[in-house]
Amino acid sequence: MLEIISGSSVKKLDADFIADRGISSHRLMENAAQAFCGWFEKKYHRNDKVGIFCGHGNNGGDGLAIGRLLWRKGYDIIVFLVGDFDRASADCRLNRELLPDKLPAITMNDEDIKHMEFDLNVVIDAVLGIGVNRPLEGNILHMITKLNGLSEVSKVAVDIPTGLPSDECLKGEAFRADVTVSFQFPKFSLMFPEHAAFVGKLHVVNIGIDRNFLSQFSENKFYLQKKDVVDRHISFSRFSHKGDFGRVLLAGGSYGSMGAIKMSAEAALRTGSGLAACLVPQCGVNIIQIALPEAQVLSAESENNLGKSYPQDSLKRFDAIGVGPGMGTNSDAVSFLKDFFTRYHGPKVIDADAINILAKEKELLNELDENCVLTPHLKEFERLVGACTNHKERLSKSMVFSKKYRCIVVLKGAHTCISFPDGRQFFNSTGNKHMATGGAGDVLTGMITSFLGQGYSVENATLCGVYQHGLAGEIASVYKKRGTIATDIVRAIPKSYLVLKID
Numbered sequence: 210m211l212e213i214i215s216g217s218s219v220k221k222l223d224a225d226f227i228a229d230r231g232i233s234s235h236r237l238m239e240n241a242a243q244a245f246c247g248w249f250e251k252k253y254h255r256n257d258k259v260g261i262f263c264g265h266g267n268n269g270g271d272g273l274a275i276g277r278l279l280w281r282k283g284y285d286i287i288v289f290l291v292g293d294f295d296r297a298s299a300d301c302r303l304n305r306e307l308l309p310d311k312l313p314a315i316t317m318n319d320e321d322i323k324h325m326e327f328d329l330n331v332v333i334d335a336v337l338g339i340g341v342n343r344p345l346e347g348n349i350l351h352m353i354t355k356l357n358g359l360s361e362v363s364k365v366a367v368d369i370p371t372g373l374p375s376d377e378c379l380k381g382e383a384f385r386a387d388v389t390v391s392f393q394f395p396k397f398s399l400m401f402p403e404h405a406a407f408v409g410k411l412h413v414v415n416i417g418i419d420r421n422f423l424s425q426f427s428e429n430k431f432y433l434q435k436k437d438v439v440d441r442h443i444s445f446s447r448f449s450h451k452g453d454f455g456r457v458l459l460a461g462g463s464y465g466s467m468g469a470i471k472m473s474a475e476a477a478l479r480t481g482s483g484l485a486a487c488l489v490p491q492c493g494v495n496i497i498q499i500a501l502p503e504a505q506v507l508s509a510e511s512e513n514n515l516g517k518s519y520p521q522d523s524l525k526r527f528d529a530i531g532v533g534p535g536m537g538t539n540s541d542a543v544s545f546l547k548d549f550f551t552r553y554h555g556p557k558v559i560d561a562d563a564i565n566i567l568a569k570e571k572e573l574l575n576e577l578d579e580n581c582v583l584t585p586h587l588k589e590f591e592r593l594v595g596a597c598t599n600h601k602e603r604l605s606k607s608m609v610f611s612k613k614y615r616c617i618v619v620l621k622g623a624h625t626c627i628s629f630p631d632g633r634q635f636f637n638s639t640g641n642k643h644m645a646t647g648g649a650g651d652v653l654t655g656m657i658t659s660f661l662g663q664g665y666s667v668e669n670a671t672l673c674g675v676y677q678h679g680l681a682g683e684i685a686s687v688y689k690k691r692g693t694i695a696t697d698i699v700r701a702i703p704k705s706y707l708v709l710k711i712d
């Protein structure tokens with residue numbers, strides 16, 4: 210499991226690692242540069258014109274080493290020196306000395322920055338890394354603003370885009386990367402949705418600091434990747450029957466919002482549930498039966514919203530229940546939820562309007578069962594806990610909430626964060642902007658509910674559900690791009706199993 214460690218600890222981590230392994234800091238920088246180049250070579254051609262913008266700290270040192278290595282491999286490289294090289298760090302200075310004489314290196318003063326026309330296909334940003342300690346200004350600000358304005362240029366940030374603090378929210382300007390190649394682990398602030406436009410795609414390369422070593426610096430924050438979920442899946446045998454794959458119920462829907470519960474139930478079936486049923490108000494019965502013939506339908510007595518009268522006794526048939534999608538928040542829906550909380554104490558996912566009801570009726574929070582899963586998007590979460598000034602605050606409040614109510618909070622968004630009551634937070638690595646579409650959350654509810662019904666522990670169900678939902682979104686959007694809709698994500702769930710090599 211890849212740790213996310215705060216930037217303030219990285220200096221100590223580097224120093225301890227170097228001392229422990231008896232290597233030089235220059236060697237570690239060389240490892241970082243090699244790892245970057247290994248990634249770069251797979252993406253870019255030797256006839257691309259590559260400009261590497263280097264500052265005077267170790268991030269600049271990385272950039273200079275990258276320049277040397279790529280130049281040796283035959284890339285067309287120009288190095289631009291941006292910063293105060295009289296104050297260069299030791300490894301930056303050494304890498305500057307190691308630059309081959311024939312490799313052009315141009316010192317940029319403010320006039321050059323203003324007037325220079327860049328004829329480049331690729332810009333590599335190695336001006337500042339995690340050492341940034343104030344908003345950009347002067348030369349560096351002008352340089353970064355100019356680079357951000359270049360069009361039809363591929364922009365790559367080394368470790369972290371220049372200007373982004375590693376653990377805080379951005380104040381001022383930063384480099385807007387298409388891709389950020391971060392060393393060893395993603396820096397915490399790369400997980401913030403406010404920074405998505407600066408980070409671009411995130412890629413993490415290994416620079417040789419092993420997991421065991423990193424774990425000494427653990428801050429209980431983890432980056433959730435493919436290898437972390439594969440072993441969490443249950444294998445079923447050829448003798449498995451419908452019951453083994455779990456019976457789940459999705460409760461919700463209201464007049465005009467029946468699609469939400471249909472998508473949740475369909476997602477549960479595509480995730481592998483042996484049986485999925487929908488509990489809907491009367492107006493939804495025919496809709497669900499026609500739209501999703503594989504689902505059973507249970508009807509509440511009321512016409513347009515779930516209400517207090519519904520087939521209560523049938524709840525015990527289900528191995529897991531997802532509640533909330535399309536449910537509405539009127540008084541009928543509130544009385545349904547209150548009744549449901551008193552009757553069903555099995556594994557459950559609480560989403561959408563069920564969360565909105567919790568936000569309105571705060572005393573209901575005390576009825577939450579230990580280990581229930583809440584899946585708010587950012588707005589729903591703030592309705593629950595109050596307005597937050599930024600994502601860092603949201604993340605800290607979601608941890609506090611999870612500990613207080615002993616529940617699992619899935620804070621949805623780019624790098625969905627899953628908080629567990631023991632203080633661990635997992636940040637998802639899958640998914641993309643094309644998943645920001647109505648109904649995507651209903652699909653996630655169906656998937657997590659399905660895994661709970663299949664007998665996964667709540668931890669495994671949540672981590673597998675979030676990871677695979679993002680993966681299905683990536684698969685769905687390969688050709689559909691911004692035309693991707695939630696049912697495309699549902700249809701891509703089977704293929705996500707193929708990618709994970711799970712049958």
Ligand SMILES: NC(=O)C1=CN([C@@H]2O[C@H](COP(=O)(O)OP(=O)(O)OC[C@H]3O[C@@H](n4cnc5c(N)ncnc54)[C@H](OP(=O)(O)O)[C@@H]3O)[C@@H](O)[C@H]2O)[C@H](O)CC1
Nearest residue numbers: 238266267268269337338339340341342343344345368392
């Ligand atoms: N394990 C790893 O991840 C490794 C990372 N490496 C790389 O090292 C950088 C971090 O290097 P560091 O030297 O600590 O920091 P920076 O390169 O980011 O630069 C720090 C210098 O920048 C000055 N500074 C800070 N803020 C500003 C600003 N807004 N404007 C101008 N200058 C600024 C600061 O000096 P001051 O005295 O002026 O405050 C520093 O001199 C990491 O990101 C990786 O890329 C290693 O290569 C290997 C291991």
Ligand SMILES: [K+]
Nearest residue numbers: 334337369371
């Ligand atoms: K950088």
